[in-house]
Structure formats: structure tokens, C-alpha cells
Amino acid sequence: MFRYSLIVFLLCILCITPTVVTAATAHPEPYLEKEEIRHIVENTVAALSQEYLFAEQTDKVKARLQHELTSGEFTRGYHFGQFRQKFESILVNGTSDTGFELLERRQMSALHREPLPAEDNAIDSELLSENIGYIKLQGDFVKADRRSDLVDTLSTLRDVDALIIDLRDAGAASMDFAQQLVSPFLQPGTLMGTVSFNDQHEPVELLADPAPELSAFAGKTPVYILTSGFVSGPWEFVSYTLKHHDAAVIVGDDTMGMSYMKKTIPVSNHAELTLYYAQITHPLTQDNWQYTGVFADYQVKAEDSLETALKLARDQSGEQALR
Template identity: 35%
Template sequence: MKKINLLLMHVLLWLSIAFSQASELNRANLNDTLFKQNIEKAIKNIILILEKEYIYPEKALLVKAELKRKLANKEFDKVSDWYSFIRSLSVILRDISGDMYLDIVEPHPSLTLEKVKRKSALNLKDSYIIRNVDLLSGNVGYIKVNYFYQTSNAKKEIFRALKELSMVDALIIDLRDTEGDSIPLAQYLMSFFIKESTILSEVLYDQQKKKKRLRALETSGNDKFKHNFPIYILTSSYLSSSGEFFSYTLQHLKKAFIVGENTMGIAHVLQNKKINNHISLTIPIAIHLHPATHSNWEKTGVIPDLDIAANLSVDAAHKMAKQYLGIF
């Protein structure tokens, strides 16, 4: 029940963000006149994108049929402004597909809603990928990951941090507040702990007709990290996207012990597709599958090995690491 309530909270948060953005858009340019040809063209473009890009082709067909039915029955004739059109389309897309990620939003080709919301809060002081590196008692290393954003110095920061901790006997990786959705950067970080060329994930795309394998990279890091080395990953209920990819992958490759809370459960790769100058379509275009489980963390989240409140996870992981090392 706790997990269901938490998931519902996240869905409502997502919806509130979407509608607040639509409201901002309304003040900006939704006073433009909405003509019948605007509606017909927008629906045609949405259908084309769904048929070409949507990861679930069978759902695309259902949405296409419903949009065409409503158009033929002139149900959109009742819609008189862009804001109402956005709201009407969003309801149709979600109701027919059952997909909470499928949405109509403000045009922004390169960023998802969540990324727009969080990116705006960044400033020069906290823009580093690694927020904190520390040495805890018992020679246990601690590293706090700030963001999974692909910046010019991102890989250098990770390399320097792990080099600084190269002499530790155990490692705690704190992802509780980690933001961002750079899969390549998560792939790079986990490659320090996995033998080169090991399959990390299979990404299904092109409506599940194609598959790309993500493998561990060559990192020139400390080789001892790749063997029987104790790693503890801290999670929270707000961890999503790349942070979940990192945690789930290492957990199921039996390379890390997860301490903390169930994560959000977002395994889809989302992209924004511009429909016209007024609206854009947020659409899942790919999804991860783990080579060992042949599944992912969608909806269930990454399930911790030790379920404990996020604010207690540092002490819990530190204690476990020292016990593993025989330090009491």
C-alpha cells in the first residue's frame, strides 16, 4: 500500500507539472486562435509520430483509432482554445494507452518536463557531478553523486573522485539526491566496477524492433573495484532514470548492495517531439532490459536489499561495510 501511494504521489506530481507548464504556455501564446485546420494537422502529426516512434506500437494503433474516431465525429469542434485542446489530447492519450508518460506539453525538443524543472535550479556552485568525497572510519570510502548530466568535465570528475578513493577497502555510493538522465555517464561510472565489455543493459528501441547492448567501458580505474569488492549504493524514493539504471544494474550483476528506499520506477527513455509552435508530444521511445533478469525497474522501482529510511542509510551502510571488513 505504501508503494502504491508513493507511485500515485509521483504520478500526481508529474501531472501537476504538466498542467502548470500548460498554464504558463496559456499566458504566453495560447490566446492564438485555434482553427479547425490546426486541430486536424496537429492530430495528423501526433499519429505520425506515434506510428514511427512510440515504443509500444499496439498502443499507438489504439490511440490512432480513437483520435480518428473523435475527429470524424467532430468531437473536437467543441474545443475553442489551445489550452482546452492540450487538456483534451492529454486525457485521450493517457486513457487509451494507459501510459502515464505519454503527454502533450509545451514544445521543447531536447528536454523532458522533469529535466526542465530541475535544470532551472542549477547554479555554478552546485553544478559539479560529484558533490562530496570522504573517507569514513574503517577505511570505507564515501562518494555522493550530484547529477548524471553529460558535462565537459563529468568523466574527469568521476575519475578523480575514484582515484582519490583507490586505497579504500569498501565504498558507499550515495545516490539519494542524484538528478539527471545521462545514461552514458551512468554507464561510465558503473564501468569502474564491472569487467570491461560485460553487458550492462539491452536497450529496446524503434518500436522494440531493434536492440542495442550497453557494455562496460575501459576506464583505467583501480582493478580491485572490479572483483570481490564491497559496494553499497544508497537510494531514496525520489531516485529515477539514470540513478535507477546504475543501481538496478549493479545490484543484479551482484556487484552492489542497495541500502535505502524503493526508487521511483522509471525505466523508459523519454523524448519530446514538436507537433507545432503550440504543443509537443512527450513519448517513450526506448526501454532498458537487464541481461540477467530480462526485465527492469519500471513501476516497481529498484528494491533495496536493506529497506531503511533514506536519512538513516549512510550509517546503516557504513556499519554493514565495517562488519564485512571485520571491524567492530
């Protein structure tokens, strides 16, 4: 009996040991000393004035942060997670803006650098029956420059009778890539939108700038964009811009509704702050898709949108019947 118990005990130790080793090698949460907390607060106050989109609404928040720094809860050190909870609560409650995030800033040395993760994305294209082009964008298009790949893909389909662009499985994207996707379907120099910042920065106009070899699309090729409820941000810029320039028909679910643009600012050695810094306004609607999303012209389930778009593309005269 004793021998059996000993064997069971040793087996339990063997089962537990990997877990203990894994926990010991996990990334430890940093401890923020009082001085670093002061840096975080002071740099955040500066960012709220200089970078935050709605800087005029932050007077009470800045006063609260300064109070906590001098005579409140931020006069001592904290573990990162505990401080993050208190800090974000002040920002969100004071602005009613849930876009703030205090993130841990990973420390890199010359000898120990984590490789940047490769983006998992794809631009797939296909020529369907009746000379209908189909492009499917999958994954994230944030870091890598895919302009040449996009131009090459569109170039192979420039003689189609209709084009379907599928955004249903698209992930994150940069505004630069979104502008590249929109430009071929508008006349060169068309004002696509105005990017507004806070009062510290002048607005920026976004103009269509298509590659010369893609000029065949603008105003000549019917375009259908497939959307889902998960399409957001720059992809919504694509849908909203082309829809309101009468350059595309939107098919599927209404999109998520996120037009504010985010940036991340280092605020200390261990922390960085993510906040909204810009928004886009369409020149024709003088509005954007924030909160409402982009309304689909043809309201169908996302999984049925390709079939619907194919019907529209194959029979332009059938559009009114399907509305």
C-alpha cells in the same frame, strides 16, 4: 473623512498596480488554429507508429484521433490548455499510459533566446575513517558532460577498502551518465542491459566501458549504494544493474520504479509531445524495475542508510548478522 477615504483609495491602487503589471507581462497562452491542430494530430499519429514503445497498442487511439480531426471536436481552434486536456485524455484513456504529455514549445528568435538554465549538481567525495570512500551525487546530471569529473572523483578513491555511493539526493540523470557510473564496477565488455524500442528499431546493447584508470574497482572493492523512495530512472539502472551483477549492496528504501525512457518530439510550431520510447532489460533477470522499484538488500529508512552502510563496510563479517 473624504480626505481619509481618498488616501486609502490611492494606497489600494498602489498595492494593486504591481499585480496588474505582472499579469500583463506574463507569457500568454497560444491559440491553436485548426490547421495547427491538424499538424499536431497527424504528427502524433506518426510518432505513435514510429517512436512510441508500445506502438502495437495504439490502433484504437489513432482511429479516435483521426475521427476527431475529420468529424469530431478537433475541427476548430482551441487555446493550448483546453486542447491539451482533451488531447492527453484521448492518449491516456486509449493506452492506459500516463506518460504522455503535450507541452508548449517555446518560440525563439535570433534576437531573443532564453539562456539554458545551468544545472545545479555536485559530485562530492570524502575519505572516511578506516579507508572508506564516500561519494554523494546531488542535483541533475542531464545536460552537462560530467564524465571527466566523475573519473577524477573515482580515481582519488581507487585504493579504498570499501566505497559508498549516495544517490538519496540525486535528481534527474541521462542514461549516458548512469552508464559511466556503473562501468568501473564491472569487467570491461560486460553486458549491462539491453535497450528495447518498438518494432521499427533494433535493440541496443549497453556494455561496460570503464576508463582504464578505474580498473581497480571491478570485483575488488565492496560497493554500497544508498537509495530512497525518490530515486528513479537512470539512477535505478545504476542500482539494479550492480545489484544483479553482485557488484553492489543496496541500502535504504526501495526505489520509485521507473524504467521506461522518455523523449520529446516537436509536433507543431507551438507543441511538443513527450512519450515513452524505450525500456531496459537486465541480461541476468530478463526483467527491469518498472513499477516495483529496486529492492534494497538492507531495508532501512533512507536517513539511516549511511549509518548502516558504514557498519557493513567496516565489518564485512557482520553482513549476515544485519540481514
